[in-house]
Amino acid sequence: MAKRRYDVVVVGGGPAGVTAALSAQNTYPEKSIALIRREEVALIPCGIPYVLHTLAGVDDDIMPDQPLKSKGIDIIVDTVEGRDGDVLLMERSGKISFDRLVLATGSVPFVPPIPGIDLDGVYFVRKQRPYLEKLKDAVSEARKVVVIGGGFIGVEVVDELVKAGKQVTLIEKLPHLLPLAMDPEFGDMVQEELKGMGVEVRVGESVKEITGNGKVDGVLVEDGTRIPADLVIVSAGYRPNIELARKLGLEYDERYGVIVDEYLRTSDRRMFAVGDCAAKKHFFTGEFSKIMLASTAMAEGRLAGSNLFSIKVVRKYPGVLGSFSTKVGEVAFGVSGITETAARDLGIDYIVGTAETVDRHPGRLPGASKVYVKLLFARYSHVLLGAQVRGGDSVGEMVNMFATMILGKMTDMDIDVLQIGTHPLLTPSPIVYPVINATVSAILKWYNQGKGSG
């Protein structure tokens, strides 16, 4: 039974909101807490591409409410229409007052201004159950699918469509796949994987028009080629959902989201914003960043939840690092920190180290995959700036090791003497451990350079 007044109200049921609510409950167990969300159920956002084929249905991707309920956090399914002081005006459930408010309203797909984008049979990767059920039905009926946008989500959707037996074309307007996330050579490896799976990949091509009479029948690209399609899925990025922030009168930036300080407080100190809806600053430069990730959202949720009533965790939010991983076919890809492309854009002077090996030792052992690691170090301070990896399933946790190294400001010298653990059936050999060997290759570069210059 919803109350009329809560100490803490969280708006938004995704990872950021759930984490903020749980963190608030952990830190302030005596406070009353409510989580308001629009949808009957909340989905695990990163699992959404996999409802298209690997998971039996959308319901297999529901985020359980039990962690919230078991902690006494009320869940209210409704929409906030506005506020009057510290009272939220709800669409259906009247008024709810709060002492602290956390906005976790997430993001919405960007709708590119392409003629025909409103046709029947054109879908986006949204996060609502009913929408995704319709999309899943559309996929099961389709034979030829065009996916527009070759970022992580687009690539994962393509991977699923291929597994579901569809004939798939992927169109990316920049010259490489994963153009904002990884360096060109990694994007090209992803492209090779997809081509090997039978996908037609068209990079460096813009969509001129989505064609059809009421219902989509194809996609016309700039060079005049017409690609027949009975389904088009558009994955052209996300934009912060700042609709509620606007209603509440908080400061926001249309492109980057609700403006927050280093403790995730908005322009009104009793209100916090976390996750995709909150503007983020880059870990290395402090500039606005467009990175949106569930894991970043949750780090923000935990920090905000702990500090709602006083700053208990005295740690400024260091800015968004950006750590992610994905899998295409049988190959995993991951990145943490900045890429070489980003370093160049940001004007950062760097040295690159790379190493390639297999992730079992000897490599004849079962389950071995090739691993390729690329590390970026700051040229003079020697700290690790970014890491990219292609390999087997352990790429997922390697990315978290990279995040730990970067956040901990580790240098090449620290990594050189890192006391790793290795095992024949689980990791590369210690002698060729690629994180260390890529570091050594970077060290040799500046070492030899130093000699060259006298």
Add this chain to the structure above:
Amino acid sequence: MAKRRYDVVVVGGGPAGVTAALSAQNTYPEKSIALIRREEVALIPCGIPYVLHTLAGVDDDIMPDQPLKSKGIDIIVDTVEGRDGDVLLMERSGKISFDRLVLATGSVPFVPPIPGIDLDGVYFVRKQRPYLEKLKDAVSEARKVVVIGGGFIGVEVVDELVKAGKQVTLIEKLPHLLPLAMDPEFGDMVQEELKGMGVEVRVGESVKEITGNGKVDGVLVEDGTRIPADLVIVSAGYRPNIELARKLGLEYDERYGVIVDEYLRTSDRRMFAVGDCAAKKHFFTGEFSKIMLASTAMAEGRLAGSNLFSIKVVRKYPGVLGSFSTKVGEVAFGVSGITETAARDLGIDYIVGTAETVDRHPGRLPGASKVYVKLLFARYSHVLLGAQVRGGDSVGEMVNMFATMILGKMTDMDIDVLQIGTHPLLTPSPIVYPVINATVSAILKWYNQGKGSG
């Protein structure tokens, strides 16, 4: 063709020696370097258990010489008998003089004083190819095998023997498996796995005698039980091989190895010792440690190799951390830093956090394994002291993340806001990511404790 004089001579062809030679060549490319080893070929030490079944033969576990040869490092197969000043006296190849010497003579199996240990059919886990070929033959002919010693090597050997279809009994004299490496609950999980595979595990039992008339026919335990066996494999730990250090007149400790300073220099500054033969000090306490690991050996090899002629890498060796992983059946286990048992022994005040989940999200996705994480934090300084994990194959890289966290002196607050990357097909859900959730559970303990005490 071996020369009569080298700038750098490394003695020992294992991971420590190879790494020291390569690191020396990287740092001092103008120096002449030789690696002397006794054996015609060097084996990958951690791969040795897997020659018994998973690998077709011992030759599949050979460490390639190509990395050394391609860098112009000479390999000399011979034994050092002694020295005269800076001249090594060789068994077969006369005299070789050096400017810097690196000892990497490794370790030898401990031979426990059990009656019958010299019988035919009693083997140790040695590192020489001819010996291991005999052992592999003995395994293929055996039906009933008793393994004495339930540490990592013993457990891995048992795992292989079961896969080879043998009837196996494992005897460990301490009350839990992996008694020196992991906490009792993890040792018990390993025991459950092995039991499920049909192994008879006997913990808390000492071997009174190995019986047989010339050839082994069984093992007699303290309580009088007689276990029939046509093969006994003893894995009761390793001791540093200090034979050469003694001949060279260097300081050593019989149990812990050659005494070295924080740059791995022995009592003679032109001579270094790295790897299992070098005495190690504990990362947290500075006390002598008996941990012997290829990965630690290589961190030492890299540091020594860089600093042979001057201290180029100004970083004191921080002591041995101990990071390792293994796999039993389909379950992987790993640890970095100190266990709860060790913390108690060392008199360290700590708080434990634990978390359990599955390593895919949603957990219905293919390849999901249960993951259980246990973390130890220092009660007042809040730094991470140690981590243990049971899970799927990604445990291997999780251990390296833990090592990074501990070496970087990360606190619970740092890990709480760690910006991890997660992916449905590769990692647990960000909401239940066990490293963070175990950390949160530890934070809640001291938080609530603080409240309890006012």
